[in-house]
Amino acid sequence: MNIDTYEEAALIVQKIIFAFEDSYHDREQRDLFYMFFKRYAMRVDPEGDMEPYDALILLWRKYPDEFAHMREEMKDKGINTY
Numbered sequence: 001m002n003i004d005t006y007e008e009a010a011l012i013v014q015k016i017i018f019a020f021e022d023s024y025h026d027r028e029q030r031d032l033f034y035m036f037f038k039r040y041a042m043r044v045d046p047e048g049d050m051e052p053y054d055a056l057i058l059l060w061r062k063y064p065d066e067f068a069h070m071r072e073e074m075k076d077k078g079i080n081t082y
Helices: 006-022 027-044 052-062 064-076
Strands: none
Touching: 006 027, 006 052, 006 064, 027 052, 027 064, 052 064
């Protein structure tokens, strides 16, 4: 996967955040998102001070391969961000 522009990354991250919000009432899905946020976003925000959207954008900027891997893992777990 190759994300070339900030706008493209922002749309992907927005889809992730919307999926999180839409499934928040489902504890299993919510726990999956928290697992992904902890595993990946904590690399760029170890204190957990940032909003998830901002942390995921920073992850894309600093570690694009990990961002891509996170999306693939989300897809494998049934979280549609494509």
